[in-house]
Every structure is written in structure tokens, then in C-alpha cells.
Amino acid sequence: MQIAIGLYPGFTALDAIGPYQVLSNLPGAEIVICAEQKGLLPDDNDLLHFDIAHTFDDVPSPDVLLVPGGMITRKIARDRGPIVDWIQSAHETTTHTTSVCTGALLLGAAGLLEGKLATTHWLSYEHLRGYGATPTEQRVVTDGKITTAAGVSAGIDLALTLVGVLAGPEVAQAIQLGIEYDPQPPFDAGAPSKAPAEIKALVTDLMHAAEDALLTS
Numbered sequence: 612m613q614i615a616i617g618l619y620p621g622f623t624a625l626d627a628i629g630p631y632q633v634l635s636n637l638p639g640a641e642i643v644i645c646a647e648q649k650g651l652l653p654d655d656n657d658l659l660h661f662d663i664a665h666t667f668d669d670v671p672s673p674d675v676l677l678v679p680g681g682m683i684t685r686k687i688a689r690d691r692g693p694i695v696d697w698i699q700s701a702h703e704t705t706t707h708t709t710s711v712c713t714g715a716l717l718l719g720a721a722g723l724l725e726g727k728l729a730t731t732h733w734l735s736y737e738h739l740r741g742y743g744a745t746p747t748e749q750r751v752v753t754d755g756k757i758t759t760a761a762g763v764s765a766g767i768d769l770a771l772t773l774v775g776v777l778a779g780p781e782v783a784q785a786i787q788l789g790i791e792y793d794p795q796p797p798f799d800a801g802a803p804s805k806a807p808a809e810i811k812a813l814v815t816d817l818m819h820a821a822e823d824a825l826l827t828s
Contacts, residue, residue: 626679680712
């Protein structure tokens, strides 16, 4: 089974690394990290640089496709960057097409979310709606062969959900225990419905300002 994680300059590292850590423990899985070009690829902070060995052309028909999010996805989706064409083509033969956070916007730009239930980062629900999807606040959403996850850390939940489907709940639970994924956050503010109003407003203002700057650059 080939699992392709498609990247682009400016991706959010945890969106990709969380699922990678889970899926790399799946028996029989071949994990392929790919991007438009080979060579060093920066994350959204330009601090981590992945050494990409495979291009999209090298991975035309993976069994499972996963794309992470990042602020830059708004621009990539709008301009239809190369990863969008790869998603659209590869989706024709995948068993599962998945996204983490705003990676869902790339699925949307590829025309895959029309009429679908889907999720993404809570600040991007309207973007998702613009691609014909019906946003939901669920942490992981499956509609047909498409599975989307909410913001950033939800990628771990998506990957464990996927393992449960592919290999059964016992394997998923074993991987969960192996990586000791037992979230007990020090603050109960990880969803917009839980966070204090002033915290939600602060994050909203900061992220909207960053998005506006990106889209006008």
C-alpha cells in the first residue's frame, strides 16, 4: 500500500509530521513524501527544510493521498498551484483521499468537495463553503473516500482513524499506545466553542491579518 504525503513550500509541519508518525507504523505501508520538485522544501516558518526525493510525477497513483495545510493554501488554491492538479489526477485511483487543516482547500480547488461534508481549520469554514462543501465542526469527517481533519493537531486523529479503517481498530490502538497519544492539554481552549471570547477574537484578528497580507502580496 502506497501512502503519498504531498507537500508544497510553506506547509505547516505538524499537519504532515503528525500523520506521518502514525502512518509510518502501519504494517505494509510505503510512505512517500513528494512535492513539485526535488530538493529542500521549507515549512511555513522557513526553519524546517524537508529534503524531497520524489516529485508528484513519481507518485501518480497512490492508494492513499494526504495533504497538509498551511496559511499559503489560500493562495495555492486560488492560483491552482501544481499540487492541485496532482490531487485531482491522483484522486481518480486512490482508495482514500485525505487532508489536514487547510489542506482541505486544496481538495476543494481540485473539485473534490462539491456536495461533501468536510472540515478544516475553524477560521476557514467559509473558504470551504466556497468550494461547495458543507463545513462541520467534527474533528475528523469522512464522506465517501474523502476524509478531512480539523486544524493542525487533528491530523493525528485522522491518521489513527485511517489506520482503523485500513488495518482494524487493534492496530490503530497499538499505534496510539506506541506513540502514547493521550491528549491531556493544560488548557481547555482548543476549539472555538471552548476558548474564551477574547482569545478567540485575538486568534481571529491575527490570522485574518496574516491571510490578508498573504493574498495581497
